[in-house]
Amino acid sequence: MRTLAKFVIALAVVAALGTTAIGQPAERGVTPTEIVLATSMPMSGPAALWGTGVGGGIDAWLRHINDQGGIHGRKFRFLIRDDAYLPPRAVANVRELVERDGIFGLISSIGTANCFAIRDYMIETKTLWITPACGADIWAGMRERNKYLFVTYPGYVDEGIYLTKYGVESLKAKNIAVFYQNDLYGQQGLLGVKRGIAQTKGAKLVAQVSYEVTDAEVAAQALKLKESKADTLILYATPRHGALIVREIAKVGYQPTLMSTFTLLDPVMFALAGEAWNNVYLATYIPVPGMGDAKVDATLATLIRLNPALARNPFNASAGVSFVESFLEGIRRAGPSLTKDRVVAAMESIKNWDGEVIRGVTYTPESRQGINRLFMVKSERGQYTKLSDWYTYPRKF
Amino acid sequence: MTHLAQYLVGGLATGSLYALVALGVVLLYRSSRVLNFAHGDIATLGTFVAFTLIGRKLPFSLAVTGGLAAAALVGALFFFLVLRPAKEASLLGKIVLPLGLALVLSGIVQVVWGTDTLVFPFPLSDIRVYRFGQVVISETNLGTIIIGIVLMTLLYVLVQGTKVGLAMRAVAQSADAAQALGIPARRIYALTWGLAAALGGAAGVLLAPVVYLDPFMMLDPFLKGFAAAVMGGMDSLPGAVLGGFLLGIAESVFAGYVSFKFKTTMAFAVIILVLLVRPEGLLGRVYHRRV
Numbered sequence: 001m002r003t004l005a006k007f008v009i010a011l012a013v014v015a016a017l018g019t020t021a022i023g024q025p026a027e028r029g030v031t032p033t034e035i036v037l038a039t040s041m042p043m044s045g046p047a048a049l050w051g052t053g054v055g056g057g058i059d060a061w062l063r064h065i066n067d068q069g070g071i072h073g074r075k076f077r078f079l080i081r082d083d084a085y086l087p088p089r090a091v092a093n094v095r096e097l098v099e100r101d102g103i104f105g106l107i108s109s110i111g112t113a114n115c116f117a118i119r120d121y122m123i124e125t126k127t128l129w130i131t132p133a134c135g136a137d138i139w140a141g142m143r144e145r146n147k148y149l150f151v152t153y154p155g156y157v158d159e160g161i162y163l164t165k166y167g168v169e170s171l172k173a174k175n176i177a178v179f180y181q182n183d184l185y186g187q188q189g190l191l192g193v194k195r196g197i198a199q200t201k202g203a204k205l206v207a208q209v210s211y212e213v214t215d216a217e218v219a220a221q222a223l224k225l226k227e228s229k230a231d232t233l234i235l236y237a238t239p240r241h242g243a244l245i246v247r248e249i250a251k252v253g254y255q256p257t258l259m260s261t262f263t264l265l266d267p268v269m270f271a272l273a274g275e276a277w278n279n280v281y282l283a284t285y286i287p288v289p290g291m292g293d294a295k296v297d298a299t300l301a302t303l304i305r306l307n308p309a310l311a312r313n314p315f316n317a318s319a320g321v322s323f324v325e326s327f328l329e330g331i332r333r334a335g336p337s338l339t340k341d342r343v344v345a346a347m348e349s350i351k352n353w354d355g356e357v358i359r360g361v362t363y364t365p366e367s368r369q370g371i372n373r374l375f376m377v378k379s380e381r382g383q384y385t386k387l388s389d390w391y392t393y394p395r396k397f
Numbered sequence: 398m399t400h401l402a403q404y405l406v407g408g409l410a411t412g413s414l415y416a417l418v419a420l421g422v423v424l425l426y427r428s429s430r431v432l433n434f435a436h437g438d439i440a441t442l443g444t445f446v447a448f449t450l451i452g453r454k455l456p457f458s459l460a461v462t463g464g465l466a467a468a469a470l471v472g473a474l475f476f477f478l479v480l481r482p483a484k485e486a487s488l489l490g491k492i493v494l495p496l497g498l499a500l501v502l503s504g505i506v507q508v509v510w511g512t513d514t515l516v517f518p519f520p521l522s523d524i525r526v527y528r529f530g531q532v533v534i535s536e537t538n539l540g541t542i543i544i545g546i547v548l549m550t551l552l553y554v555l556v557q558g559t560k561v562g563l564a565m566r567a568v569a570q571s572a573d574a575a576q577a578l579g580i581p582a583r584r585i586y587a588l589t590w591g592l593a594a595a596l597g598g599a600a601g602v603l604l605a606p607v608v609y610l611d612p613f614m615m616l617d618p619f620l621k622g623f624a625a626a627v628m629g630g631m632d633s634l635p636g637a638v639l640g641g642f643l644l645g646i647a648e649s650v651f652a653g654y655v656s657f658k659f660k661t662t663m664a665f666a667v668i669i670l671v672l673l674v675r676p677e678g679l680l681g682r683v684y685h686r687r688v
Contacts, residue, residue: 044512045613052513182658210657216608216617219407220652220660227400240514240609251526251535252403271516272609276524312513 027339029104030074035331035338037062038079038103040093040118041110045084046213049239049268050110053313054133055080057320058107060306061299065328072336079103085110085213087117094118098125104340108133108323112156112184122149128340131323135188136369139397146397148340150347152326152358152370154285156185156236156261158393160192161199162283162374163259166388167232168200171257171281177207177230179221179245181237186210189236189261206230211241222248225256235260243272250276257281262374266315270382280379281387285371286322286357288384289314299356318357325355326363326370369395402532404653405646410538412645413545417600418615418622419629419637420552421593426631428569428589431480431491435498436597437619441612442502443468443598444517444605445510451518461602465595471502472594473587480590481583506612519606541603548599549638552592556634565589621648621664628668630681639679644668 029036039058041051062076070076079101081093090109097103098121105128109115115134122129128148136155139146167173178193180186190208197203207228209221222245225233233249233256235242242264249256258280265284269277287293289300296318303310303317310317326347331338333346350370353361361370372395376388418436425433433439447464451457475498483494521536556562567575568585576582600622601615608614625644629636644664652660671679 044507048512048611049514052511212658212661214617214661216604216614217411219411220404220649221657223400223403223407223653224657240611244608247523250524252533253526268514272514274524 027104028102030338033074034077035071035074036077036079036101036103037105037107038081038097038101039107039109040081040083040090040097040114041108042085043080043082045086046240047085047110047238049266049313050133050263050316051082051085053266053268053310053316054108054110054320054323056307056310056313057303057317058324059320060303060310060317061321061324063306064302071328071331072338074338078107083109083111083114085114087111087114090114091117091121094121098127104128105130105327105343107131107327108320110134112138112188116184126340128327128343130327131370133319133323135185137188137396138184139368142397146368147344149368150327150330150363150370151368151397152285152322152361154262154283154371154374155192155396156188157192157195158372158396159261159283159374160189160194160234160236161196162192162376162391162393163234163261163281164193164196164203165200166281166283166376166391167234167257167259168196168203170388171232171259173232173257174203175206175228175230176203176232176234177209177225177228177256178205178234179209179211179218179225179237180235181241182210182212186236189234193234211237211245213238213241215241217248218244219248221245222252222254225249226252226254230256232257232259235264237264239264239266239269239272243269243277246273246276246280265377265384266313267382267384268313268316270379271312277379278381282377282379282384283374284377285374286318286359288377289318291377291384291386295356321356322358325358326350326353326361329353329355367395367397369397400653401650404649406532406534406538408646408649409642410534410541410645411649412642413542414600414604414618414641415622415625415645416549416638416641417545417596417603418618419626419641420549420634421596421600422623422626423629423631423634423637424552424556424589424593424596426626427634428565429476429480429586431495433593434492434495435475435502436495436593436622437615438499438502438506439468439471439594440597440601440619441615442471442506443594444601444610444614445506445612447598447602448510448515448517448605448610457518457520464602465598468598468601469591469595472590472592476587476590477583481586503612510612512612515610517602517605517610521606523606537606541607544599544603548596552596553634555592561585561588621645624665624668628671628678630678632682633678633680636678636680643679 041055043051062078066075083090107130110133112134115132123145131152137157178190180190209224260282262284287296330343330347334342347363348365350363373390373392375390377384443464446467447460450460450463521540523537525536526533564580564585568582572582625640626637629640648660648664651663
């Protein structure tokens with residue numbers, strides 16, 4: 001009788017444990033009705049224009065997906081943490097999001113230095129990380145450790161090479177100067193320009209002028225650039241410092257051909273820099289809103305309907321969608337039984353896929369670099385016009 | 398030589414803003430021995446108020462007056478509502494209170510106006526320039542230098558040549574003795590706080606069209622202005638002006654001829670050197686207590 005009682009109790013314990021196991025969510029950050037995603041971005045500070053636009057764009061797009069019923073019955077909850085563009089705050093935010101909030105994945109994070117600061121933590125915790133908005137070259141050589149990373153963002157080194165080649169071959173640039181942020185972001189852009197010069201003939205780097213992200217003004221830098229007599233100036237800066245430098249060089253009567261990274265593509269630059277943002281050549285990896293791509297324009301209209309403030313940052317808001325939409329496709333393909341590894345397998349099945357904003361995304365088990373194409377646009381009287389076809393660069397990771 | 402002149406002009410424009418900030422810091426320190434770490438944030442608030450009033454189609458002069466009045470009001474209220482009741486606070490307390498105000502004001506500005514970078518409408522153009530030989534100066538920079546010098550002169554006249562200024566100096570020396578002579582010390586304190594805050598607001602309004610308006614725009618100028626005040630002498634108004642201009646010019650010339658990366662480092666290295674040689678600052682005075 002006593003043996004029977006022990007057997008019944010043991011059975012009950014096993015049954016209870018089993019029930020508990022079934023009742024637990026199958027994956028961190030996923031319940032039958034919800035998927036928890038998050039980001040850490042500069043919603044304040046010198047790079048706030050990037051954070052509010054991109055973060056707002058991701059948030060609005062996820063709300064749009066929710067309004068349509070979510071994916072496989074699950075709706076998204078999206079948490080945004082402000083890191084003010086400071087790497088230590090990005091680290092603290094991400095630790096909190098992973099360890100306390102138990103997110104399923106981290107969407108983006110802005111700033112090469114910030115991404116670099118959280119990179120090892122993200123790899124160690126095996127957290128899904130979708131499109132860190134930073135120089136993609138920090139992933140080069142880490143292929144075997146990048147299982148949970150997927151990126152649809154160009155590398156600044158590749159972009160710097162492209163800008164330089166375009167400048168030399170199409171705009172007849174001979175003497176090139178670079179105005180760059182003195183951190184990983186600017187340094188990678190500068191490195192790209194140097195490599196671009198090495199790959200072309202007849203051009204040389206005559207000045208590399210830096211600023212600190214805390215600098216309030218850049219008048220001395222403008223004079224230094226003027227002294228260099230460079231015929232072409234390439235910018236790797238925040239929108240604020242980019243606008244400041246083009247205004248300052250106009251003020252001192254220096255008029256080089258202006259080229260810029262795509263991070264300054266948002267039309268807010270026309271408001272900040274005014275006439276000085278005319279005839280600037282920029283690379284881009286997505287079609288710019290208002291340039292005739294119906295899907296991109298419709299997406300932007302949806303974003304603005306859900307968050308009217310995004311009308312001020314149309315490119316950055318659209319970029320936010322481009323960061324997240326291949327991941328949403330991966331979740332769709334993974335099916336109702338959602339786990340991290342199912343998403344990884346589903347993402348690896350994405351081949352030459354076009355989203356509403358992003359184009360030509362391909363992931364493989366060996367490559368997490370979803371895109372490797374850019375094309376050139378030019379600013380003219382408050383608008384951008386397309387100048388070239390796609391330029392393709394080699395995949396690195 | 399042309400380049401040097403151009404760097405000097407740029408340094409003068411920046412230095413005039415540092416000097417305005419430094420004057421506000423010194424004015425308060427002289428009277429109440431409080432280091433106002435909220436000076437930059439009060440200035441930012443005043444500038445945002447002016448920005449809003451300009452957006453409501455008020456004439457620029459009225460809008461700016463409104464912004465400066467808002468800054469002055471915050472300064473005076475902080476004195477009456479916080480510092481006055483906490484007059485027995487320790488030295489540490491007197492440092493923490495303005496720091497708390499700075500955080501509160503920064504939060505208010507971010508919540509009310511957001512964190513985006515905004516263009517501050519200004520009657521002078523930052524693109525239109527005047528040429529003096531090879532040296533160019535923008536309308537805004539020229540205006541900044543002139544307005545800065547006018548404001549500094551007015552403050553000097555107020556402090557040195559009026560009865561109110563005399564009362565301010567008397568309260569600064571001994572509030573109890575001044576009160577015994579019939580000077581309304583509390584009102585003078587409040588006036589000093591208001592005046593210092595308005596000066597900061599003026600620096601903000603002059604700075605915003607050049608560096609754009611955002612909740613953190615005064616962070617760097619406040620640090621530099623504060624350093625300029627220390628370099629010039631914390632109890633000397635002319636010292637604050639001298640410190641501001643010297644710091645602006647030193648930064649600009651160093652950045653132009655040596656290194657952009659270390660211009661701030663160099664500025665603070667110069668300050669350390671000055672304080673090693675003259676601990677009381679360039680124009681500060683050493684007080685010897687008689688036994």
